[in-house]
Amino acid sequence: MPSNDTNYAYVRGEILPLESASLHISDLSIQRGFGVFDYFKVEANHPLFLNDYLARFRESARLMTMQLPHTDEQLREIIHELITRNNMPLSGMKMILTGGYSENSYDLAEPSLLIMQQPLAMPGPETLGKGIKIITHEYIREIPRAKTINYTMGIRLIGEVKSKAASDVLYHLNGAVSEFPRCNLFVVHQDGTVMTPDSGILLGVTRKNVLALAEKKYPVREGSVTLYDIMQAKEVFLTSTTKRILPIVQVDDTVIGEGVPGPVTQTLLQDLILLEEVDRKLQKQL
Template sequence: MKPFCFALDQIINSENASMHPMDIGLIRGYAVFDFFRTTNYSPLFLKDYLKRFTSSAKKTHLSLTLDTKQLESVILELIKKNDLKEGGIRMVLTGGVSENHFSPDKGSLYIFCEELLLPSPEKYNKGINLLTVDYIRPIPEIKTTNYALPVYLSADWKSKGVEDVLYHFNGIISESSRSNIFIVKDGLISTPKENILLGITRKRILEIEPTIVVRDISLQEVLEADEVFISSTTKRILPITQVDGKNIGKGIPGDITKSIFEKFLSLEKESAY
Protein backbone atom coordinates (compact mmCIF):
# COMPACT_ATOMS: atom_id res chain seq x y z
CA MET A 1 0.00 0.00 0.00
CA LYS A 2 1.19 3.51 -0.80
CA PRO A 3 1.86 6.06 1.99
CA PHE A 4 -1.42 8.01 1.74
CA CYS A 5 -5.04 6.89 1.62
CA PHE A 6 -8.53 8.26 2.11
CA ALA A 7 -10.20 6.84 5.22
CA LEU A 8 -13.69 7.75 6.46
CA ASP A 9 -13.61 11.46 5.59
CA GLN A 10 -10.05 12.58 4.93
CA ILE A 11 -6.69 11.77 3.40
CA ILE A 12 -4.37 10.34 6.04
CA ASN A 13 -1.21 8.29 6.40
CA SER A 14 -2.13 4.77 5.31
CA GLU A 15 -0.65 3.12 8.40
CA ASN A 16 -3.20 5.03 10.53
CA ALA A 17 -6.26 3.78 8.64
CA SER A 18 -8.58 1.52 10.64
CA MET A 19 -12.03 -0.09 10.57
CA HIS A 20 -14.39 -0.79 13.45
CA PRO A 21 -14.17 -4.52 14.34
CA MET A 22 -17.98 -4.84 14.31
CA ASP A 23 -18.37 -3.37 10.83
CA ILE A 24 -20.50 -5.81 8.83
CA GLY A 25 -17.96 -5.42 6.03
CA LEU A 26 -15.75 -7.51 8.31
CA ILE A 27 -18.10 -9.75 10.30
CA ARG A 28 -20.61 -10.39 7.48
CA GLY A 29 -18.46 -9.76 4.41
CA TYR A 30 -20.91 -7.07 3.26
CA ALA A 31 -19.10 -4.35 1.33
CA VAL A 32 -18.62 -3.12 -2.23
CA PHE A 33 -15.47 -2.06 -4.00
CA ASP A 34 -14.01 -1.05 -7.31
CA PHE A 35 -10.52 -1.03 -8.72
CA PHE A 36 -8.87 0.78 -11.61
CA ARG A 37 -5.41 1.49 -12.96
CA THR A 38 -3.36 4.60 -13.54
CA THR A 39 -1.06 5.08 -16.49
CA ASN A 40 1.32 8.04 -16.63
CA TYR A 41 -0.51 9.47 -13.57
CA SER A 42 -3.91 9.26 -15.30
CA PRO A 43 -6.77 7.09 -13.94
CA LEU A 44 -8.02 5.00 -16.86
CA PHE A 45 -11.74 5.11 -17.68
CA LEU A 46 -12.35 6.82 -14.33
CA LYS A 47 -15.89 8.00 -15.01
CA ASP A 48 -16.99 4.45 -15.85
CA TYR A 49 -15.53 3.08 -12.62
CA LEU A 50 -17.06 5.84 -10.51
CA LYS A 51 -20.45 5.27 -12.11
CA ARG A 52 -20.27 1.55 -11.32
CA PHE A 53 -19.05 2.16 -7.77
CA THR A 54 -21.84 4.63 -6.94
CA SER A 55 -24.37 2.29 -8.54
CA SER A 56 -23.09 -0.61 -6.43
CA ALA A 57 -23.45 1.50 -3.29
CA LYS A 58 -27.04 2.41 -4.16
CA LYS A 59 -28.05 -1.15 -5.05
CA THR A 60 -26.61 -2.53 -1.81
CA HIS A 61 -28.28 0.18 0.33
CA LEU A 62 -24.97 1.67 1.44
CA SER A 63 -24.63 5.37 2.12
CA LEU A 64 -21.94 7.07 0.05
CA THR A 65 -21.41 10.62 1.31
CA LEU A 66 -19.19 11.77 -1.57
CA ASP A 67 -20.58 12.35 -5.06
CA THR A 68 -18.66 11.45 -8.21
CA LYS A 69 -17.00 14.86 -8.50
CA GLN A 70 -15.80 14.70 -4.90
CA LEU A 71 -14.55 11.14 -5.39
CA GLU A 72 -12.69 12.25 -8.49
CA SER A 73 -11.06 15.11 -6.59
CA VAL A 74 -9.90 12.77 -3.81
CA ILE A 75 -8.52 10.27 -6.33
CA LEU A 76 -6.53 12.89 -8.21
CA GLU A 77 -5.10 14.18 -4.94
CA LEU A 78 -4.09 10.65 -3.89
CA ILE A 79 -2.37 10.05 -7.22
CA LYS A 80 -0.40 13.25 -6.70
CA LYS A 81 0.50 12.62 -3.05
CA ASN A 82 1.49 9.00 -3.72
CA ASP A 83 3.35 9.78 -6.96
CA LEU A 84 1.31 6.99 -8.55
CA LYS A 85 2.50 6.99 -12.15
CA GLU A 86 1.58 3.35 -12.84
CA GLY A 87 -0.45 1.53 -10.22
CA GLY A 88 -3.85 0.58 -8.88
CA ILE A 89 -6.50 2.45 -6.92
CA ARG A 90 -9.03 0.58 -4.78
CA MET A 91 -12.27 2.08 -3.47
CA VAL A 92 -14.04 0.20 -0.67
CA LEU A 93 -17.38 1.04 0.97
CA THR A 94 -18.17 -1.10 4.00
CA GLY A 95 -21.56 -2.15 5.35
CA GLY A 96 -21.12 -0.16 8.56
CA VAL A 97 -21.78 -0.86 12.22
CA SER A 98 -25.45 -1.69 12.67
CA GLU A 99 -27.54 -2.23 15.80
CA ASN A 100 -28.37 -5.82 14.90
CA HIS A 101 -24.88 -6.57 13.52
CA PHE A 102 -26.49 -7.66 10.26
CA SER A 103 -28.38 -4.95 8.36
CA PRO A 104 -26.48 -2.27 6.38
CA ASP A 105 -25.91 1.02 8.15
CA LYS A 106 -23.75 4.07 7.54
CA GLY A 107 -20.64 2.54 6.03
CA SER A 108 -17.05 3.70 5.86
CA LEU A 109 -15.28 4.73 2.67
CA TYR A 110 -11.66 3.89 2.00
CA ILE A 111 -9.60 4.71 -1.08
CA PHE A 112 -6.03 3.52 -1.26
CA CYS A 113 -3.29 3.17 -3.84
CA GLU A 114 -1.35 0.01 -4.59
CA GLU A 115 1.57 -1.29 -6.55
CA LEU A 116 0.29 -3.19 -9.57
CA LEU A 117 1.82 -6.20 -11.29
CA LEU A 118 0.29 -7.04 -14.65
CA PRO A 119 0.51 -10.63 -15.94
CA SER A 120 3.94 -11.70 -17.14
CA PRO A 121 4.78 -11.60 -20.88
CA GLU A 122 4.86 -15.41 -20.76
CA LYS A 123 1.17 -15.55 -19.83
CA TYR A 124 0.25 -13.28 -22.74
CA ASN A 125 2.46 -15.27 -25.12
CA LYS A 126 1.46 -18.78 -24.02
CA GLY A 127 -1.95 -18.29 -22.41
CA ILE A 128 -3.24 -19.67 -19.12
CA ASN A 129 -5.39 -22.51 -17.77
CA LEU A 130 -8.79 -22.12 -16.08
CA LEU A 131 -10.48 -24.65 -13.81
CA THR A 132 -14.26 -25.00 -14.12
CA VAL A 133 -16.46 -24.65 -11.03
CA ASP A 134 -20.22 -25.13 -10.72
CA TYR A 135 -21.14 -21.80 -9.13
CA ILE A 136 -22.84 -18.43 -9.61
CA ARG A 137 -21.40 -15.48 -7.75
CA PRO A 138 -23.93 -13.90 -5.31
CA ILE A 139 -25.55 -10.73 -6.73
CA PRO A 140 -23.14 -10.94 -9.68
CA GLU A 141 -24.10 -7.56 -11.14
CA ILE A 142 -22.53 -5.87 -8.10
CA LYS A 143 -18.82 -5.78 -7.32
CA THR A 144 -18.89 -6.99 -3.73
CA THR A 145 -15.93 -8.03 -1.60
CA ASN A 146 -17.26 -11.60 -1.29
CA TYR A 147 -14.53 -13.71 -2.89
CA ALA A 148 -14.66 -16.50 -0.31
CA LEU A 149 -15.00 -19.43 -2.74
CA PRO A 150 -12.20 -18.58 -5.20
CA VAL A 151 -9.87 -17.57 -2.37
CA TYR A 152 -10.57 -20.94 -0.74
CA LEU A 153 -10.04 -22.80 -4.01
CA SER A 154 -6.86 -20.90 -4.88
CA ALA A 155 -4.82 -22.83 -2.32
CA ASP A 156 -3.93 -25.53 -4.87
CA TRP A 157 -4.10 -23.55 -8.13
CA LYS A 158 -0.34 -23.27 -8.39
CA SER A 159 0.18 -27.01 -8.02
CA LYS A 160 -2.44 -27.60 -10.72
CA GLY A 161 -1.01 -24.99 -13.07
CA VAL A 162 -4.25 -23.02 -12.90
CA GLU A 163 -4.61 -19.23 -13.00
CA ASP A 164 -8.27 -18.89 -12.03
CA VAL A 165 -11.70 -20.50 -12.19
CA LEU A 166 -14.48 -20.42 -14.77
CA TYR A 167 -17.98 -20.39 -13.28
CA HIS A 168 -20.80 -22.34 -14.90
CA PHE A 169 -24.27 -23.44 -13.82
CA ASN A 170 -26.66 -25.84 -15.56
CA GLY A 171 -24.16 -26.07 -18.39
CA ILE A 172 -24.02 -22.31 -19.00
CA ILE A 173 -20.88 -20.30 -18.26
CA SER A 174 -20.88 -16.84 -16.67
CA GLU A 175 -17.47 -15.43 -15.73
CA SER A 176 -14.16 -16.04 -14.05
CA SER A 177 -13.75 -14.99 -10.42
CA ARG A 178 -12.13 -11.70 -11.44
CA SER A 179 -12.70 -11.47 -15.18
CA ASN A 180 -15.23 -11.57 -17.99
CA ILE A 181 -14.85 -14.24 -20.67
CA PHE A 182 -15.12 -14.33 -24.46
CA ILE A 183 -15.02 -17.20 -26.95
CA VAL A 184 -14.18 -17.22 -30.66
CA LYS A 185 -15.61 -19.79 -33.06
CA ASP A 186 -15.28 -19.58 -36.85
CA GLY A 187 -14.33 -15.91 -36.55
CA LEU A 188 -17.40 -14.99 -34.45
CA ILE A 189 -16.84 -13.60 -30.96
CA SER A 190 -19.38 -14.20 -28.18
CA THR A 191 -19.59 -13.32 -24.50
CA PRO A 192 -22.07 -14.28 -21.73
CA LYS A 193 -25.04 -12.05 -21.01
CA GLU A 194 -26.25 -13.17 -17.55
CA ASN A 195 -24.92 -13.70 -14.02
CA ILE A 196 -21.91 -11.50 -14.72
CA LEU A 197 -20.32 -8.29 -13.58
CA LEU A 198 -20.51 -5.73 -16.36
CA GLY A 199 -16.78 -5.18 -16.58
CA ILE A 200 -15.35 -1.88 -17.75
CA THR A 201 -12.75 -3.65 -19.90
CA ARG A 202 -15.56 -5.82 -21.28
CA LYS A 203 -17.46 -2.65 -22.17
CA ARG A 204 -14.47 -1.30 -24.09
CA ILE A 205 -14.03 -4.57 -25.98
CA LEU A 206 -17.68 -4.45 -27.04
CA GLU A 207 -17.01 -0.94 -28.38
CA ILE A 208 -13.87 -2.09 -30.19
CA GLU A 209 -15.67 -5.05 -31.77
CA PRO A 210 -19.36 -4.15 -32.19
CA THR A 211 -20.12 -7.48 -33.92
CA ILE A 212 -19.58 -9.41 -30.69
CA VAL A 213 -22.66 -11.45 -29.78
CA VAL A 214 -23.88 -11.22 -26.17
CA ARG A 215 -25.70 -14.46 -25.38
CA ASP A 216 -25.83 -17.60 -23.27
CA ILE A 217 -22.76 -19.76 -23.88
CA SER A 218 -22.51 -23.40 -22.92
CA LEU A 219 -19.47 -24.91 -21.26
CA GLN A 220 -19.25 -27.31 -24.18
CA GLU A 221 -18.93 -24.37 -26.56
CA VAL A 222 -15.98 -23.10 -24.54
CA LEU A 223 -14.22 -26.45 -24.80
CA GLU A 224 -14.86 -26.53 -28.56
CA ALA A 225 -13.93 -22.89 -29.23
CA ASP A 226 -11.11 -21.81 -31.53
CA GLU A 227 -10.01 -19.14 -29.05
CA VAL A 228 -10.95 -18.08 -25.52
CA PHE A 229 -9.83 -15.00 -23.62
CA ILE A 230 -10.68 -13.16 -20.42
CA SER A 231 -10.77 -9.44 -19.73
CA SER A 232 -10.34 -7.37 -16.60
CA THR A 233 -8.76 -4.21 -15.24
CA THR A 234 -5.61 -5.99 -14.10
CA LYS A 235 -5.33 -8.50 -16.96
CA ARG A 236 -6.51 -6.40 -19.90
CA ILE A 237 -7.06 -9.21 -22.45
CA LEU A 238 -5.46 -12.51 -21.46
CA PRO A 239 -5.65 -15.63 -23.68
CA ILE A 240 -6.98 -18.90 -22.26
CA THR A 241 -5.28 -21.85 -23.93
CA GLN A 242 -6.48 -24.59 -21.59
CA VAL A 243 -9.65 -25.27 -19.59
CA ASP A 244 -9.48 -28.13 -17.09
CA GLY A 245 -6.16 -29.08 -18.66
CA LYS A 246 -7.69 -29.49 -22.15
CA ASN A 247 -6.35 -27.40 -25.02
CA ILE A 248 -8.52 -24.68 -26.50
CA GLY A 249 -8.13 -24.76 -30.28
CA LYS A 250 -4.45 -25.25 -31.08
CA GLY A 251 -3.47 -24.59 -27.48
CA ILE A 252 -1.88 -21.23 -28.31
CA PRO A 253 -3.18 -17.63 -28.27
CA GLY A 254 -5.23 -16.94 -31.38
CA ASP A 255 -4.98 -14.13 -33.92
CA ILE A 256 -8.32 -12.55 -33.00
CA THR A 257 -7.36 -12.42 -29.33
CA LYS A 258 -4.05 -10.78 -30.24
CA SER A 259 -5.79 -8.26 -32.48
CA ILE A 260 -8.26 -7.21 -29.79
CA PHE A 261 -5.42 -6.87 -27.30
CA GLU A 262 -3.53 -4.50 -29.61
CA LYS A 263 -6.66 -2.44 -30.22
CA PHE A 264 -7.28 -2.22 -26.49
CA LEU A 265 -3.74 -1.00 -25.83
CA SER A 266 -4.29 1.75 -28.40
CA LEU A 267 -7.59 2.67 -26.73
CA GLU A 268 -5.82 2.94 -23.35
CA LYS A 269 -3.44 5.52 -24.79
CA GLU A 270 -6.28 7.51 -26.33
CA SER A 271 -8.48 7.35 -23.23
CA ALA A 272 -6.08 8.52 -20.55
CA TYR A 273 -8.00 10.86 -18.23
Protein backbone atom coordinates in the same frame (compact mmCIF):
# COMPACT_ATOMS: atom_id res chain seq x y z
CA MET B 1 7.25 2.57 -8.17
CA PRO B 2 6.29 5.04 -5.47
CA SER B 3 8.62 8.00 -5.43
CA ASN B 4 8.27 8.44 -1.69
CA ASP B 5 8.04 6.10 1.25
CA THR B 6 4.57 6.95 2.50
CA ASN B 7 1.52 5.57 0.79
CA TYR B 8 -1.62 7.50 1.73
CA ALA B 9 -5.15 6.13 1.89
CA TYR B 10 -8.55 7.70 2.42
CA VAL B 11 -10.51 6.22 5.35
CA ARG B 12 -13.89 7.56 6.50
CA GLY B 13 -13.20 11.22 5.74
CA GLU B 14 -9.46 11.34 6.42
CA ILE B 15 -6.37 10.94 4.29
CA LEU B 16 -3.71 9.17 6.33
CA PRO B 17 -0.68 6.90 5.94
CA LEU B 18 -1.72 3.44 4.81
CA GLU B 19 0.04 1.76 7.74
CA SER B 20 -2.30 3.49 10.19
CA ALA B 21 -5.45 2.98 8.09
CA SER B 22 -7.86 0.79 10.02
CA LEU B 23 -11.54 0.16 10.67
CA HIS B 24 -13.17 -0.45 14.04
CA ILE B 25 -14.14 -4.10 14.43
CA SER B 26 -17.83 -3.14 14.53
CA ASP B 27 -17.62 -2.38 10.82
CA LEU B 28 -20.06 -4.53 8.83
CA SER B 29 -17.27 -5.67 6.48
CA ILE B 30 -15.60 -7.39 9.44
CA GLN B 31 -18.80 -8.49 11.19
CA ARG B 32 -20.81 -9.54 8.12
CA GLY B 33 -18.63 -9.31 5.01
CA PHE B 34 -20.95 -6.56 3.84
CA GLY B 35 -19.62 -4.07 1.31
CA VAL B 36 -19.08 -3.20 -2.34
CA PHE B 37 -15.99 -1.97 -4.10
CA ASP B 38 -14.51 -0.97 -7.40
CA TYR B 39 -11.02 -0.91 -8.82
CA PHE B 40 -9.51 1.06 -11.68
CA LYS B 41 -6.10 1.41 -13.22
CA VAL B 42 -3.90 4.47 -12.96
CA GLU B 43 -1.48 4.90 -15.87
CA ALA B 44 0.98 7.78 -16.08
CA ASN B 45 -0.93 9.17 -13.08
CA HIS B 46 -4.25 9.21 -15.01
CA PRO B 47 -7.20 7.14 -13.79
CA LEU B 48 -8.39 5.23 -16.85
CA PHE B 49 -12.09 5.14 -17.84
CA LEU B 50 -12.94 6.67 -14.48
CA ASN B 51 -16.53 7.64 -15.40
CA ASP B 52 -17.41 4.00 -16.00
CA TYR B 53 -15.90 2.84 -12.71
CA LEU B 54 -17.59 5.56 -10.66
CA ALA B 55 -20.95 4.73 -12.23
CA ARG B 56 -20.53 1.03 -11.49
CA PHE B 57 -19.43 1.69 -7.90
CA ARG B 58 -22.58 3.73 -7.33
CA GLU B 59 -24.76 1.04 -8.95
CA SER B 60 -23.20 -1.70 -6.77
CA ALA B 61 -23.99 0.35 -3.66
CA ARG B 62 -27.61 0.82 -4.83
CA LEU B 63 -28.04 -2.91 -5.50
CA MET B 64 -26.90 -3.57 -1.91
CA THR B 65 -29.39 -1.02 -0.51
CA MET B 66 -26.57 1.40 0.40
CA GLN B 67 -26.15 4.93 -0.75
CA LEU B 68 -22.76 6.35 -1.66
CA PRO B 69 -22.74 9.61 0.30
CA HIS B 70 -20.19 11.31 -2.00
CA THR B 71 -20.82 12.95 -5.37
CA ASP B 72 -18.67 11.92 -8.33
CA GLU B 73 -16.97 15.29 -8.04
CA GLN B 74 -16.03 14.60 -4.41
CA LEU B 75 -14.73 11.13 -5.30
CA ARG B 76 -12.64 12.59 -8.12
CA GLU B 77 -11.12 15.10 -5.73
CA ILE B 78 -10.06 12.41 -3.26
CA ILE B 79 -8.71 10.25 -6.09
CA HIS B 80 -6.63 13.08 -7.53
CA GLU B 81 -5.35 14.03 -4.09
CA LEU B 82 -4.14 10.45 -3.55
CA ILE B 83 -2.60 10.29 -7.02
CA THR B 84 -0.68 13.51 -6.32
CA ARG B 85 0.46 12.49 -2.84
CA ASN B 86 1.40 8.91 -3.68
CA ASN B 87 2.92 9.47 -7.12
CA MET B 88 2.59 5.84 -8.21
CA PRO B 89 2.30 6.44 -11.98
CA LEU B 90 1.29 2.84 -12.79
CA SER B 91 -0.96 1.46 -10.07
CA GLY B 92 -4.42 0.25 -9.12
CA MET B 93 -6.86 2.27 -7.08
CA LYS B 94 -9.52 0.60 -4.97
CA MET B 95 -12.66 2.17 -3.53
CA ILE B 96 -14.53 0.16 -0.85
CA LEU B 97 -17.90 1.09 0.62
CA THR B 98 -18.91 -1.02 3.64
CA GLY B 99 -22.07 -1.17 5.73
CA GLY B 100 -20.38 1.01 8.38
CA TYR B 101 -19.98 0.82 12.16
CA SER B 102 -23.11 -1.11 13.07
CA GLU B 103 -24.54 -0.82 16.58
CA ASN B 104 -25.95 -4.35 16.60
CA SER B 105 -23.51 -5.95 14.12
CA TYR B 106 -26.33 -6.41 11.59
CA ASP B 107 -28.24 -3.27 10.66
CA LEU B 108 -26.66 -0.86 8.20
CA ALA B 109 -25.03 2.27 9.60
CA GLU B 110 -23.50 5.28 7.90
CA PRO B 111 -21.25 3.61 5.30
CA SER B 112 -17.45 3.53 5.60
CA LEU B 113 -15.69 4.74 2.45
CA LEU B 114 -12.07 3.67 1.87
CA ILE B 115 -9.88 4.55 -1.09
CA MET B 116 -6.39 3.14 -1.44
CA GLN B 117 -3.72 2.96 -4.12
CA GLN B 118 -1.85 -0.28 -4.68
CA PRO B 119 1.08 -1.55 -6.74
CA LEU B 120 -0.04 -3.16 -9.97
CA ALA B 121 1.45 -6.27 -11.55
CA MET B 122 0.47 -6.53 -15.22
CA PRO B 123 0.90 -9.88 -17.03
CA GLY B 124 4.40 -10.15 -18.48
CA PRO B 125 5.35 -11.00 -22.09
CA GLU B 126 5.92 -14.65 -21.24
CA THR B 127 2.37 -15.09 -19.88
CA LEU B 128 0.92 -13.21 -22.85
CA GLY B 129 3.00 -15.26 -25.28
CA LYS B 130 2.15 -18.65 -23.81
CA GLY B 131 -1.39 -18.12 -22.54
CA ILE B 132 -2.77 -19.66 -19.37
CA LYS B 133 -4.57 -22.77 -18.18
CA ILE B 134 -7.85 -22.41 -16.27
CA ILE B 135 -10.13 -24.79 -14.40
CA THR B 136 -13.91 -24.67 -14.01
CA HIS B 137 -16.19 -24.71 -10.96
CA GLU B 138 -19.97 -24.90 -10.56
CA TYR B 139 -21.05 -21.63 -8.91
CA ILE B 140 -22.73 -18.32 -9.59
CA ARG B 141 -22.18 -15.14 -7.61
CA GLU B 142 -25.07 -14.12 -5.38
CA ILE B 143 -25.83 -10.74 -6.90
CA PRO B 144 -23.82 -10.85 -10.12
CA ARG B 145 -24.47 -7.24 -11.20
CA ALA B 146 -23.06 -5.90 -7.90
CA LYS B 147 -19.31 -5.83 -7.25
CA THR B 148 -19.58 -6.96 -3.63
CA ILE B 149 -16.55 -7.72 -1.49
CA ASN B 150 -17.75 -11.32 -1.13
CA TYR B 151 -14.98 -13.54 -2.53
CA THR B 152 -15.80 -16.50 -0.30
CA MET B 153 -15.70 -18.89 -3.24
CA GLY B 154 -12.84 -17.38 -5.22
CA ILE B 155 -10.44 -17.41 -2.28
CA ARG B 156 -11.61 -20.83 -1.11
CA LEU B 157 -10.63 -22.18 -4.55
CA ILE B 158 -7.10 -20.68 -4.62
CA GLY B 159 -5.63 -23.94 -3.36
CA GLU B 160 -7.41 -26.02 -6.00
CA VAL B 161 -6.34 -23.65 -8.81
CA LYS B 162 -2.72 -23.92 -7.69
CA SER B 163 -2.80 -27.69 -7.20
CA LYS B 164 -3.96 -28.09 -10.81
CA ALA B 165 -1.21 -25.77 -12.09
CA ALA B 166 -3.89 -23.38 -13.36
CA SER B 167 -4.06 -19.58 -13.22
CA ASP B 168 -7.76 -18.98 -12.63
CA VAL B 169 -11.17 -20.63 -12.23
CA LEU B 170 -14.21 -20.13 -14.47
CA TYR B 171 -17.68 -20.32 -12.90
CA HIS B 172 -20.54 -22.17 -14.63
CA LEU B 173 -24.02 -23.31 -13.68
CA ASN B 174 -26.12 -25.88 -15.52
CA GLY B 175 -23.68 -25.82 -18.44
CA ALA B 176 -23.77 -22.04 -18.92
CA VAL B 177 -20.55 -20.26 -18.09
CA SER B 178 -20.55 -16.81 -16.51
CA GLU B 179 -17.26 -15.28 -15.31
CA PHE B 180 -14.11 -15.68 -13.26
CA PRO B 181 -13.88 -14.39 -9.69
CA ARG B 182 -12.27 -11.19 -11.02
CA CYS B 183 -12.45 -11.37 -14.84
CA ASN B 184 -14.90 -11.73 -17.74
CA LEU B 185 -14.75 -14.43 -20.41
CA PHE B 186 -14.65 -14.18 -24.21
CA VAL B 187 -14.77 -16.97 -26.78
CA VAL B 188 -13.96 -16.85 -30.49
CA HIS B 189 -16.26 -19.35 -32.16
CA GLN B 190 -15.13 -21.53 -35.07
CA ASP B 191 -17.14 -19.28 -37.42
CA GLY B 192 -15.18 -16.23 -36.18
CA THR B 193 -17.90 -14.74 -33.95
CA VAL B 194 -16.64 -13.13 -30.74
CA MET B 195 -18.97 -14.27 -27.93
CA THR B 196 -19.29 -13.31 -24.28
CA PRO B 197 -21.86 -14.24 -21.60
CA ASP B 198 -24.38 -11.52 -20.72
CA SER B 199 -26.05 -12.93 -17.60
CA GLY B 200 -24.79 -14.01 -14.21
CA ILE B 201 -21.84 -11.66 -14.61
CA LEU B 202 -20.38 -8.40 -13.43
CA LEU B 203 -20.46 -5.91 -16.30
CA GLY B 204 -16.72 -5.39 -16.63
CA VAL B 205 -15.46 -2.05 -17.92
CA THR B 206 -12.73 -3.85 -19.88
CA ARG B 207 -15.42 -6.23 -21.19
CA LYS B 208 -17.40 -3.23 -22.45
CA ASN B 209 -14.34 -1.72 -24.12
CA VAL B 210 -13.34 -5.02 -25.73
CA LEU B 211 -16.90 -5.52 -27.02
CA ALA B 212 -16.81 -2.06 -28.62
CA LEU B 213 -13.43 -2.78 -30.20
CA ALA B 214 -14.46 -6.24 -31.41
CA GLU B 215 -17.59 -4.87 -33.11
CA LYS B 216 -15.43 -2.85 -35.47
CA LYS B 217 -13.70 -5.95 -36.84
CA TYR B 218 -15.66 -9.11 -36.11
CA PRO B 219 -19.18 -10.46 -35.74
CA VAL B 220 -20.05 -10.16 -32.04
CA ARG B 221 -22.69 -11.88 -29.90
CA GLU B 222 -23.51 -11.20 -26.23
CA GLY B 223 -25.56 -14.09 -24.84
CA SER B 224 -25.44 -17.61 -23.54
CA VAL B 225 -22.03 -19.30 -23.69
CA THR B 226 -21.80 -22.97 -22.73
CA LEU B 227 -18.94 -25.17 -21.59
CA TYR B 228 -19.32 -26.92 -24.96
CA ASP B 229 -18.79 -23.59 -26.78
CA ILE B 230 -15.54 -23.19 -24.91
CA MET B 231 -14.23 -26.68 -25.60
CA GLN B 232 -15.00 -26.19 -29.35
CA ALA B 233 -13.67 -22.62 -29.54
CA LYS B 234 -10.97 -21.26 -31.84
CA GLU B 235 -9.76 -18.89 -29.15
CA VAL B 236 -10.64 -18.17 -25.52
CA PHE B 237 -9.51 -15.19 -23.47
CA LEU B 238 -10.34 -13.28 -20.31
CA THR B 239 -10.59 -9.56 -19.71
CA SER B 240 -10.03 -7.51 -16.57
CA THR B 241 -8.83 -4.11 -15.45
CA THR B 242 -5.46 -5.36 -14.28
CA LYS B 243 -4.90 -8.07 -16.89
CA ARG B 244 -6.40 -6.32 -19.94
CA ILE B 245 -6.71 -9.38 -22.23
CA LEU B 246 -5.13 -12.69 -21.34
CA PRO B 247 -5.15 -15.68 -23.73
CA ILE B 248 -6.47 -19.00 -22.39
CA VAL B 249 -4.99 -22.07 -24.03
CA GLN B 250 -6.28 -24.85 -21.79
CA VAL B 251 -9.61 -25.35 -19.96
CA ASP B 252 -9.47 -28.24 -17.49
CA ASP B 253 -8.00 -31.05 -19.63
CA THR B 254 -8.99 -29.58 -23.00
CA VAL B 255 -6.45 -27.73 -25.13
CA ILE B 256 -8.08 -24.78 -26.97
CA GLY B 257 -7.37 -24.62 -30.72
CA GLU B 258 -3.65 -25.07 -31.35
CA GLY B 259 -2.80 -24.45 -27.69
CA VAL B 260 -1.30 -21.04 -28.39
CA PRO B 261 -2.74 -17.49 -28.22
CA GLY B 262 -4.80 -16.73 -31.36
CA PRO B 263 -4.83 -13.76 -33.75
CA VAL B 264 -8.18 -12.28 -32.60
CA THR B 265 -6.97 -12.23 -28.98
CA GLN B 266 -3.72 -10.53 -29.98
CA THR B 267 -5.42 -7.97 -32.24
CA LEU B 268 -7.93 -6.99 -29.55
CA LEU B 269 -5.16 -6.60 -26.97
CA GLN B 270 -3.28 -4.17 -29.24
CA ASP B 271 -6.53 -2.27 -29.91
CA LEU B 272 -7.24 -2.06 -26.15
CA ILE B 273 -3.78 -0.66 -25.42
CA LEU B 274 -4.45 2.04 -28.06
CA LEU B 275 -7.84 2.81 -26.52
CA GLU B 276 -6.20 3.30 -23.11
CA GLU B 277 -3.77 5.78 -24.69
CA VAL B 278 -6.66 7.70 -26.23
CA ASP B 279 -8.40 7.88 -22.84
CA ARG B 280 -5.23 9.25 -21.20
CA LYS B 281 -4.82 11.91 -23.91
CA LEU B 282 -8.46 12.94 -23.71
CA GLN B 283 -8.14 13.42 -19.96
CA LYS B 284 -5.01 15.52 -20.36
CA GLN B 285 -6.93 17.87 -22.63
CA LEU B 286 -9.76 18.32 -20.11
